[in-house]
Amino acid sequence: MKSTLSLTVNGVTRDDVVPDNLLLVDYLRDKAGLTGTKIGCDGGECGACTVLIDGRPRHACLTLAATCQNAKVETVDGLSRDGRLTAIQRGFHEKLGSQCGFCTPGMIMASEALLRRNPDPSEADIRDALAANICRCTGYVKIIEAVQFAARERTA
Amino acid sequence: MNKISPIQSIGIPKPLVDGPEKATGKAMFAADFQATDATVGRILRSPVAHANIISIDTSQAEALPGVLAVVTEADCADGYGVLPIAMNEWALARHRVRYRGEPVAAVAAMDVATAQRALDLIDVVYEELPAYFTADEARAEGALDLHDDKPGNIEREVEFDLGDVDAGMAKADLVREVDFHCAEVCQAQMEPHAAFAEYDAARERLTIRPSTQVPFYVHKMLARTMGMSESHIRVIKPHIGGGFGCRTETLQSDLIAGLLARKARGTVKVVLSREETFITHRGRPESHIKMKVGMTKDGTITAVDFTAQQRGGAYSGYGIVTILYAGSLIYGIYDIVSARFQGYRVLTNTPPCGAFRGHGTVKTRFAFENLIDGMATELGLDPFAVRRANLLVAPTMTENDLLVNSYGLDQCLDWVEKASGWKQRKGKLGPNKGLGMACSHYISGASKPKHWTGEPHATIHLRVDWDASITLLTGAAEIGQGSSTVMAQCVAETLGVDMGRIRVIAADSALTPKDNGSYSSRVTFMVGNASIDAAQNLKALLIEAAARKLEIAPEDVECLGEVYRGGQQDQGLTFEEVVMEALKGEGTLAVKGIYDTIPESWGGRKYRGAAIGGTMAFSYAAQVVEVTVDPDTAEITVDKVWVAHDCGKALNPLAVEGQVQGSVWMGLGQAMSEETRFHDGLPLHANMLDYRVPTIVESPPIEVGIIEANDPHGPFGAKEAGEGSLTGFLPALTNAVADAMGVRATALPLTPDRLLELLEKKARDERVSANASGKVA
Amino acid sequence: MEYLPEMHLHNPATVEEAIRLHDAAPASRYLAGGSDLLVNIRRGIEQPDHLVYLNGIAEMHAITDGPDQISIGAAVTLRELAESVLLREHFAAVAQAAGEVAGPSHREYGTLGGNLCLDTRCVFYNQSEWWRAANNYCLKYRGDTCHVAPAGKKCFAAFSGDVAPALLLFDAEVELAGPDGRRRIALMDLYRNDGMDHLTLTSGELMVAVHVPKMPSAIPTGYAKSRVRGSIDFPLAGVAVRMGLQDQLIADLRIGLTGVSPLPFLVRGLETFIGRRPDDACLEEVRDVVRRQAKAMKTTLTPPHYRRRVAGALAQKLAESIF
Ligand SMILES: Cc1cc2nc3c(=O)[nH]c(=O)nc-3n(C[C@H](O)[C@H](O)[C@H](O)COP(=O)(O)OP(=O)(O)OC[C@H]3O[C@@H](n4cnc5c(N)ncnc54)[C@H](O)[C@@H]3O)c2cc1C
Ligand code: SF4
Ligand code: FES
Ligand code: FES
Secondary structure, eight states: OEEEEEEEETTEEEEEEEETTOBHHHIIIIISOOTTSOOOSSSSSSOTTEEEETTEEEEGGGSBGGGGTTOEEEOGGGOSBTTBOOHHHHHHHHTTOOSSOSSHHHHHHHHHHHHHHOSSOOHHHHHHHTTTOOOSSSTTHHHHHHHHHHHHHHHO | OOOOOOOOOSSSOOOOTTHHHHHHTOOOBGGGOOOTTOEEEEEEEOSSSSEEEEEEEOHHHHHSTTEEEEEOGGGOSSOBOSSTTOOOBOSSOOSEEOSTTOEEEEEEESSHHHHHHHHHHOEEEEEEOOOOOSHHHHHSTTOOOSSTTSGGGEEEEEEEEESOHHHHHHHOSEEEEEEEEEOOBOOOOSSOOEEEEEEETTTTEEEEEEOOSOHHHHHHHHHHHHTOOGGGEEEBOOBOOOOTTTTSSOOHHHHHHHHHHHHHTSEEEEEOOHHHHHHHOOOBOEEEEEEEEEEOTTOOEEEEEEEEEEEOOSSOTTHHHHHHHHHHTTSSSBOOOOEEEEEEEEOOSSOOOOOOSSTTTHHHHHHHHHHHHHHHHHHTOOHHHHHHTTBOOSSEEOTTOOEEOOOOHHHHHHHHHHHTTHHHHTTOSOTTEEEEEEEEEEESSBSSOSSOOSOOSEEEEEEEOTTOOEEEEEOOOOSSSOHHHHHHHHHHHHHTOOGGGEEEEEOBTTTSOOOOOSOTTOIIIIIHHHHHHHHHHHHHHHHHHHHHHHTSOGGGOEEOSSEEESSTTOOOEEHHHHHHHHHTTTOSEEEEEEEOOOGGGSOOOSSTTTTTTOBSOEEEEEEEEEEEEOTTTOOEEEEEEEEEEEOBSOSSHHHHHHHHHHHHHHHHHHHHTOOOOEETTEESOOSTTTSOOOOTTTOOOEEEEEEOOOOTTSGGGBOOOSSHHHHHHHHHHHHHHHHHHSOOOOEESOOHHHHHHHHHHHHHHHHHHHHHHHHHO | OOOOOOOEEEOOSSHHHHHHHHHHSSSEEEESSOTTHHHHHHTTSOOOSEEEEOTTOGGGGOEEEOSSEEEEETTOBHHHHHHOHHHHHHOHHHHHHHHTSSOHHHHHHOBHHHHHTOOOBOTTTSSOHHHHHHTTOBTTBBOSOOSSSTTSSOOOOBOOOSHHHHHHTTTOEEEEEETTEEEEEEGGGGBOSOTTSOBOOOTTOEEEEEEEEOOSSOOOEEEEEEOSSSSSOOOSEEEEEEEEEETTEEEEEEEEEESSSSSOEEOSOGGGGTTSOOOHHHHHHHHHHHHHHOOOOTTSSSOHHHHHHHHHHHHHHHHHHHO
16 A cells, blocks of 8 residues: 655655555655665664654654654754754764764764753763664764763853 | 974874764765665575575576566576685585575565565475584584585694693693683674675676675675676775674675676665674684693793684685684783694584684683683782783794784783772772773784785875875775774875875775775774875875975975975975976876785794784783672673773874774673574574674773884884774673672673573582581581 | 565544454554564564554543543553653652663653553564574464474463563553453453463454552552663563562562563562561562562573573562662
């Protein structure tokens, strides 16, 4: 079965005919051409596909696109403003929160969600918020520093 | 007058040159490439562990509408393998399957559903054979050989006996021998394997973007497997989502993508699932190690006698190298005067193992550092004192002829001892808390490449044109470790120019010079040196041009990076002006830099395979781990890690810290939660829930001390930074737990259930001995 | 692109509509957050033709504070449960358990209903189609032997939801709606001791809400789970404890367990501890009672021995810490 899906992705309103069995992550990557969102596992185990739906983090790999009717979806592809890196993106870049970069889109979206609701997170808050996102490169030390940097930048 | 000076680029924390792409989602990984005509490649895998393939019938799959190609071993011109002496693999199983999950056939179809249906339509008839899932089973009397040319299922037996081990043991005040067991582990890099292959049917040419650390090897093996001229293949390395060694050899998925694209005469994307990525494996083998050490009362090690048996999996891969490293790298860190080793690399019906960060050294070092820690306790010695009693003095040559030109282990020890407050805190942390320490080392690239051709180890091209930008062309594979950044730094530093002038183009066989790839921590050392060489060559040209324009002798030109001048009073020429002058009559500048290792570093000849271990320089690391153990649940919390790493000159301290933290943490996963087991050869951990990569919650703070014992041959003195400190974590953890709980773990990972067993055994033993002494009294 | 079978998605706005839609098609499934169901569909364990999506049903999203009970809609997310001030005050163990499920992103969309109706888990079952086929499947799905206990005809796949044992402490009831109307049963009666068929829901029945009676006086409760990593992992054993004291003697003691058998359950025989002083000796006995009843089988990669021991240890620690 197919139906028309209307939603906004990174601020752009879209209407697409999608089959009911299409995963949101495949919709974003293959239909919308937004390949920033990554697939790192066979479902729900790694956090690489984390996107924001109506402002809250969610696994795009366990979400059917058709359930996102009228939703506001945000991915890493749409984060920078006027082509400039946002604070959280700068944090991951400048503080080396990103090595290979494969976990980075998911990490950044989960961090973004955290900072929006908690502009001044403690280290424990950061650990809690990123606890569903696996990184295999950094040992997380610099990821925490990246989020702390972004929190400072955003409030400054 | 303005003080102008060359711009400094090394020794300063630098974000990665390709960082912004990664933070914006623009970085293109293999699976991110799209094409309207791209078809979906899927692989049919063996459900059985060991069997003869009687027949493969693909006719129904081929007839299915929407299927563009079906390939089997019949489409492969030849086998392949990473070591020229052990090429016994095929992209698709040939006549026999040897592990569950081995690729047997593959399809390219219009969409996933069709591809899936096509796989279901392929009919394979197997004749099952006895299968062996442990090294012992495979070595048992009467076991069937997996490969005809490997009798007894021994991939390689390694032996050496250097110095007088028996005399050394006799001289010792304490001799201890312990069995160690380490589970198999997997790299579990975050990006599942993928390849995007485009076949230009009009010209019979292939362009492929594989998720690899070794584009050059993939290039070679594609040519072999496809029976194509190497000149008709172009390999472009996309962004790589980690590798840690599993991508240091060509993987079947790379080859299958090429085969499918050619047969489909178009574009094919092969993206493996996480399960398939685990099955592809190439991880660190399960190992049994028997370690015996002799020590005098003051901690001096008199002799080492050890054996290792590795379950290598079904094919050779890097196996020979792994088992050789497991022996040879007992040397190079301490002053070992005599050592005996016997190692067996065994072929089994499990997915092939490979090279994993810290290749070959990790389990040997775990056994050794764990054992000597226990011996130190028995002798009443401080663990630091035992290490210090056995230090090397550089420059030196080890007993097995490994070159050690720089050595900062002593400084590493000092740093972690102080930073962790060892002297004040050890033994005083209270119940169920403990401190443990250990050391480790690693090579900065193998001095002899596997494919020895007489070419230099590394080649770099620099191109400068009228726009005065510098394009650095390298074959080296940036995989997140920051190699492109290091090269740009080396060139910028040598020329004294702003790094912003430099654009790195990496690993595109149509554009960049050949490079062997990113493995054995060779890139910074070898490619860094080649970058410096190239920059020096460029600088010579620029100085000549500046001299011409300034009408002075080249020796009198003062190069200040962005300005070239004749002396203090001279206003000088800008970099752009110098470049314009240099282009006159020449056109675009294209210079080259190369690097080659020196023969003294090629390792020994004292036993067969002794060259494995030879390197230009060793990195050194020491670490202290602090733990708290919950005595009821046996859960271990790592409260903090202090690690000092001697990487010679830290070219990019930010990246060094990141590499060291990542290494230590990867050691933590291996030590505490990760393992790969099988149920009748079926992988039990082939997902990210059961393969327990640590989460951010239990990952400790890791404080890094950078020690710079510069190496005379290193680029600006630099050595390896991305592997050496992994290994030390494993023994430092078990040593800390021993300190906290009085039980010494010899099997890894030390999961709560394993620790609980040790604690319960200790409690039982104490009860028994209390009862016994009660009776006596 | 992931391969998923053809499916029809329905978006009902009311419970009644949902039931009708479910009833109309043979192979249909209720879809809540999907954090378990979609994993299982991707693995071929579930192959529904129709999915009835529950998110649009307003009635199922409310947490209502009544005079004697608190009602929680089945579509309330785990994050909402964990953050609910009301629940934290009255049913601390429930809020804690909800906050321990999976990881933070899962809790954003994983629901209470999905957690309570979670499929049972086993290392031979939660695998891909290729894997299970190569292993000749198993009793629970498509096969004829159990790889955990090959001699038997029973499935031991473990119920591994975190929230159920906490709710059991409070005599929670679930409100079910089906083609034949609504009914209310004790949460305990939602489950049966059979890994293959552990829910007593009749075909097409939907969980609308959970009703939890308020306790006459505040009794301390808590939840703890054992897992190898600090996040994401399912419980190797999960323990919910409710212990009230009067004059420093145990006046009320309940312990709920999850992860150790095909159903969540309350530990039996704890009455004997009423009136005793909760000293070390007493709590060690409690620990031993829990251990004896936590009959974990080899359904996880962590051996059953450990899960049994740790269930006891967690019960003891919780009892020590909550009062
Ligand atoms: C990596 C990972 C880790 C996890 N770790 C944990 C963990 O530690 N602890 C834990 O408890 N869970 C864990 N889960 C499982 C899951 O995320 C949670 O249990 C969650 O609460 C399930 O809720 P859901 O809404 O997503 O359920 P769904 O997936 O939507 O549904 C699950 C099942 O319940 C049925 N169902 C849902 N709602 C209703 C209803 N109202 N009436 C009738 N039937 C219904 C569905 O038909 C389906 O059979 C984990 C999942 C993943 C992917
Ligand atoms: S307990 Fe037995 S029957 Fe049940 S899922 Fe596991 S293997 Fe299958
Ligand atoms: S890809 Fe979605 S969690 Fe791993
Ligand atoms: S940066 Fe590589 S996985 Fe996180």
